[in-house]
Amino acid sequence: MMEFKNIVTKKEIRKMLWRSSFLQTGYNYERRQANGWLYCMLPGLLKVYENEPEEMIEVAKNHVTYIGTHPFLVTFVQGVIISMEETRQDRELINSLKISLMSPLGGVGDALIWMTLLPITAGVGASIAMGGSIMGPIIFFVAFNAVHLFLRLFLMDYGYRLGTGAAVTLKKSTKKISRASSIVGMMVVGSLIPTYVKFSLPLTLDVGNKIFNLQTDLFDKIMPGFLPLLFTYFCYYLLTKKKATPMKLIYICIAIGIIGGLLGIYKYVPFTF
Amino acid sequence: MTISIIQILLLATLAGICGIDLYNGQIHIHRPIITGPLVGLILGDLETGLIAGASLEFVWMALVPLAGAQPPNVVIGGILGTAFTIITQQDPSIAVGLALPFAIIGQIVTISFFSFIAVINPWVDKAIEAHDFKKYDRIMFGWQATYFAINFVIVFIPLYFGADQSINLINSMPQWLIAGLAAVGGIMPAVGFATLCKIMYKKAYLPFFVVGVILAAYLKLPVLAVAIVGCAVAAYDYYMNDKIEKVEESLGDNLYDGI
Numbered sequence: 001m002m003e004f005k006n007i008v009t010k011k012e013i014r015k016m017l018w019r020s021s022f023l024q025t026g027y028n029y030e031r032r033q034a035n036g037w038l039y040c041m042l043p044g045l046l047k048v049y050e051n052e053p054e055e056m057i058e059v060a061k062n063h064v065t066y067i068g069t070h071p072f073l074v075t076f077v078q079g080v081i082i083s084m085e086e087t088r089q090d091r092e093l094i095n096s097l098k099i100s101l102m103s104p105l106g107g108v109g110d111a112l113i114w115m116t117l118l119p120i121t122a123g124v125g126a127s128i129a130m131g132g133s134i135m136g137p138i139i140f141f142v143a144f145n146a147v148h149l150f151l152r153l154f155l156m157d158y159g160y161r162l163g164t165g166a167a168v169t170l171k172k173s174t175k176k177i178s179r180a181s182s183i184v185g186m187m188v189v190g191s192l193i194p195t196y197v198k199f200s201l202p203l204t205l206d207v208g209n210k211i212f213n214l215q216t217d218l219f220d221k222i223m224p225g226f227l228p229l230l231f232t233y234f235c236y237y238l239l240t241k242k243k244a245t246p247m248k249l250i251y252i253c254i255a256i257g258i259i260g261g262l263l264g265i266y267k268y269v270p271f272t273f
Numbered sequence: 274m275t276i277s278i279i280q281i282l283l284l285a286t287l288a289g290i291c292g293i294d295l296y297n298g299q300i301h302i303h304r305p306i307i308t309g310p311l312v313g314l315i316l317g318d319l320e321t322g323l324i325a326g327a328s329l330e331f332v333w334m335a336l337v338p339l340a341g342a343q344p345p346n347v348v349i350g351g352i353l354g355t356a357f358t359i360i361t362q363q364d365p366s367i368a369v370g371l372a373l374p375f376a377i378i379g380q381i382v383t384i385s386f387f388s389f390i391a392v393i394n395p396w397v398d399k400a401i402e403a404h405d406f407k408k409y410d411r412i413m414f415g416w417q418a419t420y421f422a423i424n425f426v427i428v429f430i431p432l433y434f435g436a437d438q439s440i441n442l443i444n445s446m447p448q449w450l451i452a453g454l455a456a457v458g459g460i461m462p463a464v465g466f467a468t469l470c471k472i473m474y475k476k477a478y479l480p481f482f483v484v485g486v487i488l489a490a491y492l493k494l495p496v497l498a499v500a501i502v503g504c505a506v507a508a509y510d511y512y513m514n515d516k517i518e519k520v521e522e523s524l525g526d527n528l529y530d531g532i
Contacts, residue, residue, distance in 0.1 A: 021297060021298045021299065022297045022298070022413070022417075023297070024296040024297050025296075025297055025413045025416055025417055026390075026393065026397065026412065026413050026416045027296060027387060027390075027416075028387050028388070028390045028391040028393070028394065028461075029387050029388050029391060029457070029458045029459075029461035029462055029465075030391040030394055030461045030462065030464045030465045031391075031394060031465045031468075032462070032465065034465070035393075035394070035397055035413065035416075036297075036413070038401075038409075039409070039410070039413050042406055042409070042410075046406065053404045056404060057401060057402060057404055060401045060406075061398070061401060062472060064394075064397060064398070064401065065465065065468050065469045065472055066462065066465030066466055066468065066469045071296075071299060072299075092473075095472060095473055096473060099469070099473075100500055100503065103496045103500065104496050104497035104500040106496070107495055107496055107497045108497065118301075118334075119334050122304060122306055122330055122334060123331075123334065125306050125327075125330070126306050126326075126327040126328075126330040126331055126334075127327075129306060129309075129310075129323050129324065129326065129327035129330075130324060130327045130328070132320055132323060132324060133323075134310065134319075134323065136306065136323070136327060137306050137307050137309075137310055137323070137326070140301075140304070140306050140307070141300075141301070141302070141307060144301055145300055145301070148299070148300070148301075176511060176514065176515075179507075179510070179511075179514075180507035180508070180510065180511045181507070182473070182475070182478050183478060183481045183503060183506055183507040183510060184500060184503035184504055184506075184507050185473060185503075186473065186478040186479075186481040186482040186485065187481045187482065187484055187485035187488075187499055187500070187502065187503035187506070188485060188496060188499055188500050188503060189466065189469060189470065189473065189482065189485065190481070190482040190483065190484065190485025190486040190487075190488075190489070190499075191485040191486065191488055191489035191494065191496055191499040192466065192485075192489070192496065193463075193466050193486060193489070194486060194489045194490040195489050195496065196462045196466075197459065197460065197462045197463045197466065198458075198459025198460070199459060199460045199463065223490060223491075224490045224491060225486070225489070225490035228463065229486065229490075231460065231463045232463040232466050232467055232470075233467075234463075235463050235464050235466075235467035236466075236467040236470050236471065238467075239467050239468065239471050240471055245395065246394060246395060246398070246464060246468060247392075247394075247395040249464040249467070250391045250392060250394065250395075250461065250464060253388075253391075253457050253460045253461045253463070253464060254388070254389070254454075254457050256456075256457070256460055257388070257453040257454055257455075257456040257457030257460060258450065258453040258454070258457075259453070260452075260453055260456055261449040261450060261451075261452040261453020261454070261456065262449050262453065264449070266452045266453055266455070266456040267452050
């Protein structure tokens with residue numbers, strides 16, 4: 001029977017909980033919450049890899065890749081992942097489990113919190129405030145944050161216990177579980193690309209008697225999400241085969257947008273109520 | 274009524290703090306129902322602030338940043354909407370009309386900020402490479418400070434120069450640049466996915482990747498549904514491999530027995 005020593009203590013968990021409020025620090029469209037995610041995980045990771053700076057660098061690099069989830073429910077994933085880091089699970093397993101857990105949780109959290117908890121508490125609070133009572137905002141603040149903080153605290157603990165409890169089983173059949181987790185992970189990554197990359201070229205060409213729209217008459221006919229996939233592959237190709245730095249790719253994106261704006265391909269459409 | 278420079282600075286600071294709360298911390302002091310009475314307190318009219326905040330809350334109720342999509346900025350809309358209600362002594366429904374152009378500016382600037390601030394990613398990587406996590410934290414703090422400043426300025430300008438004059442200022446901003454930067458926000462995740470694939474890609478898993486793409490691109494399935502399909506496929510794969518292993522084991526014994 002394998003046994004694991006507890007390395008991550010209450011102190012690190014507390015720090016990770018505090019930092020979990022800053023999941024969206026460093027947010028940008030390339031990595032979404034990845035910079036913030038590493039920020040949230042740092043207290044635990046630095047403790048686990050205290051005496052292995054080289055390993056710590058590798059681990060940190062794995063954690064700053066694209067991630068998007070709900071900022072309240074993230075503590076569950078933090079708990080699971082830090083327990084897996086602590087028990088030194090397979091890297092491939094950690095990576096794929098992370099993306100398979102976080103991406104769907106984003107949708108669950110949107111429905112649960114932004115579309116249910118917020119309208120209910122804000123609606124009740126605003127109705128009371130309409131009558132001129134200061135109790136309106138107070139009730140909203142207390143009710144909303146009671147659920148908010150309960151979720152944060154409870155989910156971190158629950159995730160950590162779940163991860164630690166499964167540690168031995170995970171370690172025993174690492175290969176098989178890693179494979180299963182990679183299957184889910186790759187399917188999720190595949191689905192994220194057409195969902196989150198928005199890349200179109202609505203260029204219109206006047207061909208004699210007909211107006212030809214490059215986007216709707218060509219790319220959309222080939223396959224939906226054709227350009228996002230093609231461009232993602234192009235970035236992947238530059239990264240792996242041409243050893244391009246992400247910096248270069250970021251500049252390419254900014255250049256495409258600005259040139260597109262200059263040529264009038266991209267137009268700003270104000271949001272309407 | 275006229276307002277003093279101290280009041281303007283207080284309102285702009287409130288906007289900066291609430292701008293941070295919109296994405297980090299998220300104890301939701303940035304909602305109009307809270308900012309309304311706070312603006313009221315600063316301008317010396319708590320009651321109007323309370324009621325204006327509540328009516329603006331209903332306006333913004335359904336507009337939350339889902340999965341990175343940006344509605345008109347609730348912080349700017351709530352704070353300026355309430356402030357204009359009190360300053361112009363008009364109905365909140367009219368004041369929100371004055372505040373809306375700035376809420377939209379808040380939205381556009383936020384989108385542009387999220388696109389452009391990706392330039393910190395290489396610095397982040399460098400800090401990691403050097404095992405300098407103090408520096409990492411400092412970069413993250415810099416991000417927060419920048420977003421604080423953005424919200425501060427957007428609220429400061431219309432209160433200092435007046436709403437009408439500020440709108441001229443907004444109109445003089447180059448539209449093509451704004452449109453271009455907003456488009457960058459859609460294109461840039463491709464870089465993130467490419468990096469992710471570099472770490473996770475293995476030839477054996479390519480078929481599953483393709484299935485994920487098809488489910489989302491053609492069937493428009495949400496990510497949760499794709500994850501559930503993925504779990505079903507993974508479970509099937511797991512048990513089939515288990516079975517094959519067992520058959521091989523028993524076959525192996527028989528094989529040696531026969532010989």
